Amino acid sequence: VDRRASATGDLGIADPAEFEAAFREHFAPVYRFICRRVGAALAEDLAAEVFATAYRRRASFQSGRGSLRSWLYGIAVNVVRNHWRAEQHLLALDAQLLPVADLADGADEIDRRLVAASLAPRLAAALQMLTREQREVLLLYAWAELSHEEIAAALKIAPGTARSRLSRARALLREQLGHFDFGRWTFDEPGIGLAPEGRDHG
């Protein structure tokens, strides 16, 4: 971590004004990370808890030991960890949702959000099957977009451990997804209902 290259916060957040700037920069992504994991009902309280905790502990942030982002997500992971059951429950509900109805083929309206919604049940089911450790690493990488080193700093594990844990989590996710073919955008097995008409499902 190059302290001189940090945008905000990484030079220190001990000063209330610096903390305020860090809060403005990082609250929204941290909130979304939590919201995606435990739902909106809990997210407001937990995201607030993350930043109140960060404020209390702000002097313990050491830029030489990782980025401010990774430090904040480390707190967020700990906060969410206490709500494991809520997360599992939310994933179970998501997994039971039916994929949203297809739009008409005038597909200009189709956007990424709809794609995500259509795949959400399967993805939620897959995430539900991961262990806590695997899920934490995977979601810090995919949703928080932390690097291996930042994940390591957030979870206080070695970068090599983060890398291998992520690799394993990705493999398991693919397995749980039922071999979704990213090249052809189809699931190999029948009944998923996501393949284009006339392909693969006979």
Next chain:
Amino acid sequence: MNQASAWHQKGGTMADEIELLRLFRDEMPGPSAGAWARAESAIAAARSEGSLPGSRRRWASRLPASHLARSRLAVGIAAAVAAAALTIALLPGSEPAGRAPVGRGSAPAGTGSTLPAIESRRGLPSAALVGKAMLTAFSAANDDILYSIQTGINRGVVVDIYRDWSWPAQPVTGRQERYRSAFTERISRTAPLKLTEDDGFIYLVPPANWNYATGRLTVVCYAGTGQTGCGYGDTETPPGTWSQHYGRFVNPNPGLNDLRPAALAREIADGQWRVTGRTHLNGQQAIELTQTPAGFYQPPPTLLWVNAHTYLPLRMIQGANKPESAQVDWYFLKPTAANLALLRVPIPAGYRRSGPPGT
């Protein structure tokens, strides 16, 4: 046709499962105005607690890390005091005396330090003069071993203690520096203080502001402390083991510019401290300085005591009279064989070696 395949046929791309997860994330709206307000309210509540930031591991108070680094420029007190400090046990499970929140006057028996009472406010030197005298004092002691004890106190209970040794006291770019840090903590208010982690790092001092330094790192992670492991930088050492690593690790003294003896003296001369009285501390005549609101160490009040004869710093307390406070005591040791032995990290009997193979 479903959304995914239709989007794909329209040219949408999704490389892998990570991209899929990000699509899943992106459908989540950002925080509402209520969520922002809720967080702002929680931060305001935390601020109103008047607490110092917590420790690197739990809820303990400690000075900012940069304070610890900056403190290493500060050197020495009398040898007799240093020798007394070294009698503090550094064994697993040992428990130095607890310290109550500091206050002026006498402390209840057994509760440790208090803020020494101001004895005189007459004939005080100017802050500029104190700063200049400190510069001279630092320079004379640069080659000795700096030993500091940093104590975090939470509502009357000592919650963590960092004992650090650095030699030479003032790191010099391009020269070898030996550093040891022994961390003791209490995992709950009722648990005993226990030596948790002991790190030794022999390294080549990098240029100013480099975050990493190259050298040999030794880590002992004590068992039975409640910690699931120890780590210096990117290393991992399980409890009940020790490890040794060669390579690039976190620089224990980043920001060498801040470590120069001139830094603290300049702060004093620049008006960030004001001289507030004369007193006695540990049997020594001392000058008390109080940080002004423009000072580096927050929250106030932060107090500093400097030996009235040697102009070497004795003690700093951050958050004096607050529910959480942190105190640093500085000692300066001559680099005798016995004192240099303190820089070595002892490996407890029966501890197996862990860590990367071949190191």
